[in-house]
Amino acid sequence: MAAPARFRDARTSVGRYARSGAAEQMRRALGHYVRSGYGGSATMGRRLNGTSRTAARLGAVLQPGTQPDLTAARDAAIAGGKNAQSVLDAIVEAIRPVDGTQDAEASRRAVRDALSDVLDRYPEADLLDLDDTQRKFVVERFVGLDVYNRFCLDLGQKLDEHAASASIAAARFAEVREYIAATVAAAFDKLWASGVTPASPDLARVTQGALRETFRVFEEYLE
Template sequence: MGTSQSSKGPGPGVPMVPPWAPDLPSTNSSGDDQSQDSQDSSAAPSGGVPIAPSGRFGGARRSLGGYAGSGGRSDLRQGLKHYIRSGYGGSKTATRRFAGTASTAAVLGGVLAGLASGQSFVANNGLDPVLLAGKSADEVMSAVTEAVRPVDGTQDAEAQRAAIRDSLSEVLTRFPDADLVNLNPEHREFAIETFTAFDVVHRFELDVGKTIFAKSPNATAALARLKEAREYIKETVSAAFRKLKETGKTLTTGQIKHVVKDALQETFEVFEGYIK
């Protein structure tokens, strides 16, 4: 993203879940993201939002500093544990903090499915599969990004816009013959999973990524450490989606928001539970 080296992350004395973050989806027996939107305002978990203490990322930074210096995988795991446990007050609060990821994933899934079916979105966001036909992959990615997550001046929007582009690039890397205007269900599912992973990665970099650069012995090592941390986070998110799929929770159109929320919860519980 180009921001991880300069961002100091959120400071103390602010809500761990910012006021602009959407509420988490509640359990939805109908399995419809659209109908659930009207219920989300009352679906937030009980209890107030914790206020971030001083030094909220101190434990994460110490462990990540050790990881940056040595490349030790145990230090990376400890850094992720402290990142969730202390930085965000535990996996439940962290999941609430990332509720916007689930909401944006649902929008992304809907837009990609609509384009694949030939549906025009001109009235809502200017997307038209007819006009996009023949455009370069970069032009399509830009159009989809603008439609799904317009700029609003927040770091969340910046991170999610980058994650959308990264996920679509990953689709083309994994499936070289894929058409971004006509992605099949497998391609769209992969895009949603990778978007979720990249958004967690980008938030992690914004919050504590500077430590890895500052504590690595040189720039080459810093880039290598950060790449390994990214891949580790992405694989953990991917494993969470696989685990959910084995229980029958799939990324069908009406279920995207809920499945992504569950995958985030599973991921953060794994991080929080690390021992060594």
């Protein structure tokens, strides 16, 4: 059972951040979000098992020459003239099919945004033939965006309500998005340096470790 008012402290800090834009309040909001909202870094890491499983599937599907699930994606891309939109649609469908839940929709959006972001960072990238650096970027970016999307589901309304204008709210959301993504990327950097790759058979477990490290960092903001 969820604790009563479990997001109360996080909402208070989010409201203060929305009004002031103070980075300290954003960090405190993330700390309370993990600690009281989800019961700590270890518990929140376990709650995001779906994120870890999707990250592992994303890493596997994007491996060149070993991804039978991308046959349909490749066929759809060719039928659509191999334009980026048709490739994005096909890969998202292969990795996270629609099931009508909020979690699935949030994950689908995170997959799509991560693939779009890799094209922004590497304009010459071929989504059906990414190199190792590009695959690492997509995996860590997806995880960061999926955490951000969950944050928005839980606390986004509070941020919207307390921002002085729509443009300020958008700027605040963008700052939280990049802050979470950067923290997740830093956790993955340690794992990539240890020899882990997106092709690792235990990528789901590895992703769990990156999530726990990210949430531990957030909790430390309260100390």
